Amino acid sequence: MEIQTASQILSGHRSDFPSLERTFRDHPLTYFDGPAGTQMPRQVIDSITSYYTTCNSNTHGCFVTTRESDLLLQETRRVIATFLGAKDLNCISLGANMTTLNFSLSRAIGRALKAGDEVVITQLDHEANRGPWLTLKERGIVVHEVALKQDGTLDFNDMQAKIGPKTRLLALGLASNLLGTVNNVALARELTSKVGAWLLVDAVHYAPHFSIDVQAMDVDFLLCSAYKFYGPHVGILYCREGLLDQLEPDRLRTQDPSAPYKIETGTLNHAAIVGIKAAIEYIAALASGPDLRSKIVAAMKLVGQHERRLASELYDGLTSINGITVYGQPFSSALRAPTISFTVKSKGAEEVCSRLGERGFCTWDGHFYALRAIEVLGLFERGGVTRVGISMYNTTEEVANLLAEVKRIAEGN
Numbered sequence: 499m500e501i502q503t504a505s506q507i508l509s510g511h512r513s514d515f516p517s518l519e520r521t522f523r524d525h526p527l528t529y530f531d532g533p534a535g536t537q538m539p540r541q542v543i544d545s546i547t548s549y550y551t552t553c554n555s556n557t558h559g560c561f562v563t564t565r566e567s568d569l570l571l572q573e574t575r576r577v578i579a580t581f582l583g584a585k586d587l588n589c590i591s592l593g594a595n596m597t598t599l600n601f602s603l604s605r606a607i608g609r610a611l612k613a614g615d616e617v618v619i620t621q622l623d624h625e626a627n628r629g630p631w632l633t634l635k636e637r638g639i640v641v642h643e644v645a646l647k648q649d650g651t652l653d654f655n656d657m658q659a660k661i662g663p664k665t666r667l668l669a670l671g672l673a674s675n676l677l678g679t680v681n682n683v684a685l686a687r688e689l690t691s692k693v694g695a696w697l698l699v700d701a702v703h704y705a706p707h708f709s710i711d712v713q714a715m716d717v718d719f720l721l722c723s724a725y726k727f728y729g730p731h732v733g734i735l736y737c738r739e740g741l742l743d744q745l746e747p748d749r750l751r752t753q754d755p756s757a758p759y760k761i762e763t764g765t766l767n768h769a770a771i772v773g774i775k776a777a778i779e780y781i782a783a784l785a786s787g788p789d790l791r792s793k794i795v796a797a798m799k800l801v802g803q804h805e806r807r808l809a810s811e812l813y814d815g816l817t818s819i820n821g822i823t824v825y826g827q828p829f830s831s832a833l834r835a836p837t838i839s840f841t842v843k844s845k846g847a848e849e850v851c852s853r854l855g856e857r858g859f860c861t862w863d864g865h866f867y868a869l870r871a872i873e874v875l876g877l878f879e880r881g882g883v884t885r886v887g888i889s890m891y892n893t894t895e896e897v898a899n900l901l902a903e904v905k906r907i908a909e910g911n
């Protein structure tokens with residue numbers, strides 16, 4: 499039997515994404531904006547439509563549609579728990595987005611800490627995993643920042659120096675949405691465990707590219723966002739079993755005081771949540787296996803192989819163009835997310851992205867809220883970088899077309 503490569507298998511699924519059909523001024527629309535949000539397969543869109551057409555209602559009532567909504571929401575939590583390798587569906591809380599959940603969590607954690615306690619954040623992280631922890635300074639909590647090195651990796655010696663007996667929490671990104679750097683979570687766990695500190699990881703940029711096992715990683719908290727892995731705009735918070743019960747998030751007295759609900763304020767976006775279940779099942783169906791978890795792990799491996807191949811082609815192509823500086827680790831040596839940032843000599847990132855946009859390439863310019871990293875790399879004044887993200891639906895041809903266009907821009911044509 500012919501062995502299909504990961505890319506061949508995934509190319510057979512491109513037609514699942516209706517938005518890939520769009521054109522712009524006679525150019526095919528080419529989505530390299532996955533780090534800001536991926537396109538949705540029809541299966542996910544259909545599941546959202548189906549929720550609205552069959553059981554749109556609020557939860558916890560006595561009639562058919564509300565009961566069906568309760569069941570669908572619980573089933574979605576179960577599927578998310580499987581996606582993350584969590585022990586139980588009660589470890590999974592849902593909210594508007596990662597940022598909102600992280601702010602709620604930081605306020606709850608702040609209440610459990612006392613003045614003089616320490617929290618460690620990093621210079622590489624998205625502001626959504628820095629800002630909420632920086633607000634704890636108002637409560638007398640000391641916030642340390644782990645340094646980012648010019649090669650795009652975190653200084654783990656500095657992390658080691660900043661984690662001490664007063665450290666209560668380390669907030670670390672698993673993968674950088676600016677540079678693709680994948681951080682050493684095992685080392686972070688070792689350092690935090692030694693001093694009895696919690697480890698919180700931001701998996702927003704990691705989840706679309708690698709399978710996650712919260713129990714193997716041994717993290718206390720993990721956050722991610724379904725719109726980055728082919729689902730709708732919903733934030734996800736994993737808390738280690740029993741941990742959320744110890745915390746006091748902001749909540750109404752009418753709200754369920756138990757995990758996972760106690761951090762879920764107001765009415766959730768039920769239709770979008772149901773779409774997460776469809777997104778994870780969609781990913782799982784890309785591979786085969788005896789159960790949902792093994793299918794997810796196999797599918798993510800497939801996606802990772804395809805994306806890494808394309809990202810390596812892109813990285814090599816960009817580094818060979820005169821006048822282009824590429825940031826972050828080379829693919830030849832590092833475990834890395836397929837997200838590549840670059841600058842073009844004497845051209846601002848906005849100008850580069852606008853020119854690419856005119857040709858139908860969706861790429862992002864700026865700092866993407868990884869503002870501290872952009873400052874540390876000295877790129878703020880020049881308007882940040884151009885970011886290209888590879889997703890499961892991208893192709894070698896799209897990468898080649900992008901490279902040709904970037905070359906023309908760099909050559910001033």
Ligand SMILES: Cc1ncc(COP(=O)(O)O)c(C=O)c1O
Nearest residue numbers: 595596597624626675702703723
């Ligand atoms: C690495 C990372 N963390 C956090 C966030 C914030 O996620 P959300 O938009 O769900 O608040 C993003 C969004 O781009 C991100 O890329």
